[in-house]
Amino acid sequence: MSRPLCCQNGFTCNTKGNKRMTADQYAWWRQALKLAGGYRELTHDQLLLLAPSADSPESGFFRNRPFKDAPLVPVAIWRDAAGNVICLQGGKEAEADKVWNYACRNPISEALYHSVTAGEPWPDEPPSVAKEHNLPPKTGDLHKDLTAELAAEKETVEGFLKKPISTQEQADQAGVWAKRLSGIANKADEQFNVEKRPWLDGGNAVDDKWRDLRTDSKDLAKKLKKHGEAWLKELDRLEQDRQRKAREDAARIQREAAEAARKADEAKAVPSVGTGLATDFAAEAAREADRLAHQLADAEREAQARPVFAGRTGAKMSLHTYWVANITDYGALVMALKDEPEVREAVQKIAGRIARNKDAALPAGMERVPDKRAA
Template identity: 45%
Template sequence: MAEAVTDIWSWWTNALTGNFGPIHDGDPQQGYYRTRFKDKPWEPVAIWFEDGKWHAMRGERQIDASDIWTWCCRNPITYEAYTKAIEGGGWDDEPETTFGDNKPTDLDPYQALLHEFAAEKEQAEAFMKKPITTQAEADRAAIWSKRLSTIAKKATDLHKVEKQPHLDGGRAVDDKWRGLKDEPDAISKQLKRHMDAFLQEQARKERERQAAARAEADRIQREADAARVAAEKAAAQNDNDAAAVAAQNNAIAEAERLAQQAAQAERDAQARNASAGRTGAKVSLRTFVFAEITDFDALLMALKDRPEIKEVVETLANRAAKSGVELAGMAIRSEQRAA
């Protein structure tokens, strides 16, 4: 009986359709594959049996077929894809490497990452000008997204490393001066609160004094008005009699005196703020305006159209939705997005 002919390509051809055969260490299968190191581009791999032994190439490097097998076996590729990659044409499902062998070597980490991002950004933005219509294009978009998020993470890490000495130095300075900043300020405020009762009592006495001064000013003003009327009458009756002239002059003088006294009384009736200390170190009562909430529901309705209130409510609603709690006035919705 003739021996059955074994198709040495069968494992690979079946794998191309998603039908993977048994996988064992040290048991490579002839075909074309690809593999890569973490966060590095794909590299084409060829495995074949010749002259009684297994051979393998990873890119342009000859390697041990048994060693590479389990690293590439789950990534079979067509011969056409292998040929394109080995000739430097890249992969249909992966964006081109932005620098390759032309990456500048004299840049600091910031400049190097900036150049890398600029190149990735240019290609990604050009790619997004057309809709995705194939699986390969979707795969490229996913890989681009990963590359850009990796750049963002590198930037975050490098930023942290560069900034950390400044943060440490700033914290040391803060720690050094914190006590001399915070404690004197706290005691200063305590002293002001300690004066509140005294100054409030002084303000009460001032209100009483002001009320009395106002009453006295009104009384003097009435007397001044009466003296002015008397002086006007005396002037109207003036017949050049010496006694009449003297009476008129006396009435005018009294009216002027009372007018000056009334003006002084008016000034005395002005409010005087209760204070303590001296110029440059004076403390006085000041009016601080604040809200006392007397009806929370009514106030919330009055503020409901404010953007900051809407933002807070939306944040709380999203938190409830993620917890599976549906509150009155909201509905839990979901949508699928690339992530």
């Protein structure tokens, strides 16, 4: 890999990568990169944790969309010896202030910056079907072009679905891929409606033409999300365990802090006589109480929930909580719903409808339970 950008621009680095300057201009980026985990998008809460504020461009490596729905491009920002802000976006000079609004949330490693600049794909980017399947040039016929694109996507997705997701990069790819397939479905839906509007009396022909394209792309998107569900649930389980342990640590530190505060109060009441040992003990007790108070604040922050997701902005895949019916006493439930027509066939459907309304009172014999699914 080529030398780091900080070295390419005249800054001397030691073996740890720290620049010998009056200040480390890459400190904010390093902290952001640590929170992001390499290339993942920072949440709003994570941005608030960073200091200084992310309101103005900071030196580092990022990725950005030059405009809506544009492909992601690598971004490098740094300050030269005179303090001038220099910004490269996709290898071309750009205005850092215009790039920063999106780029600040998307720090990447220097290695990834150079990799993408050299032509390698983003780690969360699904395979390019245009390259792998040698898609023909666009014909201008949206149906033919989307059909060819979907056929190529379908072949690649089916291979991907044969193996379980085992890495974060694969989970991210599934989320972005599902978004890409949903995009095909959306284009098909839009054109479908345009073509059908003048043909309300003869709409069946249009229905037949677009049915497979619309449903197959949506079904594949759903399969991709379902495929990533086990991975997301495991991440959710680990996060729940982490929060539980963090809460236990916070509770323990709280007890210790309370005990330290009590001892500090007792020490204050001891008269300062003789060699001053009582005074020293009181001061030490106060310092210990203050240390534990700060440690408690850190532990409480650690116990806060962290987001679990795959993909990126506009193509995120995360666990959503859906409320479904769990029938605990079928006989009691049937009796409670005895006035409904065809009770035995409809009872699960009715219970499901009730469960989805979280404010609805539950009849005897059922309960409302969460059901997390990839969405």
